[in-house]
Each structure stands twice: as structure tokens, then as C-alpha cells.
Amino acid sequence: MLELQFAVPMAGAIICPLNTRLDLNMIATLLKYSETKILFVDYQLLHKAKEAVTLVKTTHSEPRPPLIISEVDSQCPLMFANEYRYERLVKAGANDLPIIRPDSECDSISLSYTSGTTSKPKGLIFSHRGAYLNSLGCVFMHGMREMPTYLWFTVMVGACRGVTHMGGAPTVLNMIANSLVANQKPLPHRVEIMTAGAPPPPSVLSKIEELGFHVSHAYGLTQVYGVGLW
Known part of the structure; x- marks a missing residue:
């Protein structure tokens, strides 16, 4: 997760952390509405993630996003064609890829959802500028x-x-x-x-x-x- 906080924005993408305590239907719904392109998952939550992405395909008629799995448990089987081990994928990547910088400080850097305690989860989009200011706020406070x-x-x-x-x-x-x-x-x-x-x-x-x-x-x-x- 720590690596992704930096790698995703550097790749010009938007990071969207999901609450793993939500039920499968809600996770599948959030995957659909966030238009998830790649899903990173800890091996301990792999079973739940696979059920959620299957729901995305069967219930919402959306393509199943590729799964990138943490490689803590080498015995964890790969079931879908678009599943990859995180560490192996990183090692196979190029070291000289350019950093994709935002065109504007107001471009989106992350999408977060509320926990849905009072209603359905609501999406909140953060900008690069907002993430910077929020970081400074955390440092000071x-x-x-x-x-x-x-x-x-x-x-x-x-x-x-x-x-x-x-x-x-x-x-x-x-x-x-x-x-x-x-x-x-x-x-x-x-x-x-x-x-x-x-x-x-x-x-x-x-x-x-x-x-x-x-x-x-x-x-x-x-x-x-x-x-x-x-």
C-alpha cells in the first residue's frame, strides 16, 4: 500500500483504496463506479477479491479487472488468466519509465469512499494540491x-x-x-x-x-x- 501511494500517481493514474469490511455486493458496485482498471489485493483477502470481481462481470456486465496479488504466500493459486504476482511484476518492469506528472495541481490523485454507515458509500475525489495540503495539515497537527x-x-x-x-x-x-x-x-x-x-x-x-x-x-x-x- 505504501508503494502504491507513490507509484499510482507517478504512473498518471488515480488510486482508490477500498474498505475490505464492506460486503461483496458493495465492493463490486464500487469497482464498477470507480471504473477500476487494476485491482491490487493482499493474498489474505484474495478469496473475497475474486468473488467481488466475478460479481462485477456477472452482475454489472463489466470486464473483470486484472488482479495484482501480494506474494506473501507462494502457495496461493492463480485462478484467472489476468492474475499476476506483485513482486514478479515489479521485477519484470522497466527501470527507466518516465514519471507522468499532472497537467494541473487540481488534477485528481485519489478517489476515496465513505464507510457507508448512514447510507451508501459516497465518493470523494482528492486533487494533487489537496493531497499536499492535507499532508502538511497532518504534519502540523x-x-x-x-x-x-x-x-x-x-x-x-x-x-x-x-x-x-x-x-x-x-x-x-x-x-x-x-x-x-x-x-x-x-x-x-x-x-x-x-x-x-x-x-x-x-x-x-x-x-x-x-x-x-x-x-x-x-x-x-x-x-x-x-x-x-x-
């Missing part, structure tokens, strides 16, 4: 100073790596707060956490801060290109 170390995979909390910042849903905070004492390591410094979604329970916040974390709660409206905290 998250208190990132010179040479921060950001923990990308939020379930891998490692004090030994010198992490200074991380992000995680309230569920992740709850996992950390209620982890076994034997698995907890003292933090050498305060770690900033940005969380979003439902407000974390006060008991979880109290435990998290006792462990050496400082929590900032952000809310949505990312389409206005700013991070709101309260």
Missing part, C-alpha cells in the same frame, strides 16, 4: 518535528524502533491498552498517536497515556483538506 519515525503498520507497536508517531483506530488503541503486561515494553519517549472514528472510551485513553502515548483525536471531512482535532 500531529506535532511532527525534524526526523520523526512513523509506524505505518499500527498493530506492530515496537519501542525498540524509536517510533515517535503512529496512527490507529480506537480498536487499535484498545488492543494496545489491553495487551499482556509481559508484552509491554517501556517507551523511551512519548509517542504521538492520531486516532479517528468513534471517540475512544475514557478508560482506554487513560491506559494508553499511562503507557507513554499522547492521543490526538481527528474527525473526518478530509475532503476539505484539513485535519480537525478536539
Whole structure:
């Protein structure tokens, strides 16, 4: 996912991350309306992805998008003719391909869908300019100073790596707060956490801060290109 955040815009395309917790019909619908050309999928979600792209073809009469599969499990079988292993595909690519830059800073860089908690998911398009401004907003509001170390995979909390910042849903905070004492390591410094979604329970916040974390709660409206905290 981290590589795709850079590779997709550099290829002149638009990235569209999907919520894997949505049901198959909704995922298939989003694949149709987003006009997905290539679908990257983690091997652990391959079965669900294959069912979704099959629905795209049978229900919506749309061509099945090619699948690019992460190569963590070498035993994961390829079933369709247009399936490819991610690492093998990268190795087979050319190293001198030119970067396709946007004609305008207002060109689209990403398409995101809401979680659909109140109705059907709604699509939000971000521009290159908006993504840049939103990144700056995160830096300022998250208190990132010179040479921060950001923990990308939020379930891998490692004090030994010198992490200074991380992000995680309230569920992740709850996992950390209620982890076994034997698995907890003292933090050498305060770690900033940005969380979003439902407000974390006060008991979880109290435990998290006792462990050496400082929590900032952000809310949505990312389409206005700013991070709101309260």
C-alpha cells in the first residue's frame, strides 16, 4: 500500500483504496463506479477479491479487472488468466519509465469512499494540491518535528524502533491498552498517536497515556483538506 501511494500517481493514474469490511455486493458496485482498471489485493483477502470481481462481470456486465496479488504466500493459486504476482511484476518492469506528472495541481490523485454507515458509500475525489495540503495539515497537527519515525503498520507497536508517531483506530488503541503486561515494553519517549472514528472510551485513553502515548483525536471531512482535532 505504501508503494502504491507513490507509484499510482507517478504512473498518471488515480488510486482508490477500498474498505475490505464492506460486503461483496458493495465492493463490486464500487469497482464498477470507480471504473477500476487494476485491482491490487493482499493474498489474505484474495478469496473475497475474486468473488467481488466475478460479481462485477456477472452482475454489472463489466470486464473483470486484472488482479495484482501480494506474494506473501507462494502457495496461493492463480485462478484467472489476468492474475499476476506483485513482486514478479515489479521485477519484470522497466527501470527507466518516465514519471507522468499532472497537467494541473487540481488534477485528481485519489478517489476515496465513505464507510457507508448512514447510507451508501459516497465518493470523494482528492486533487494533487489537496493531497499536499492535507499532508502538511497532518504534519502540523500531529506535532511532527525534524526526523520523526512513523509506524505505518499500527498493530506492530515496537519501542525498540524509536517510533515517535503512529496512527490507529480506537480498536487499535484498545488492543494496545489491553495487551499482556509481559508484552509491554517501556517507551523511551512519548509517542504521538492520531486516532479517528468513534471517540475512544475514557478508560482506554487513560491506559494508553499511562503507557507513554499522547492521543490526538481527528474527525473526518478530509475532503476539505484539513485535519480537525478536539
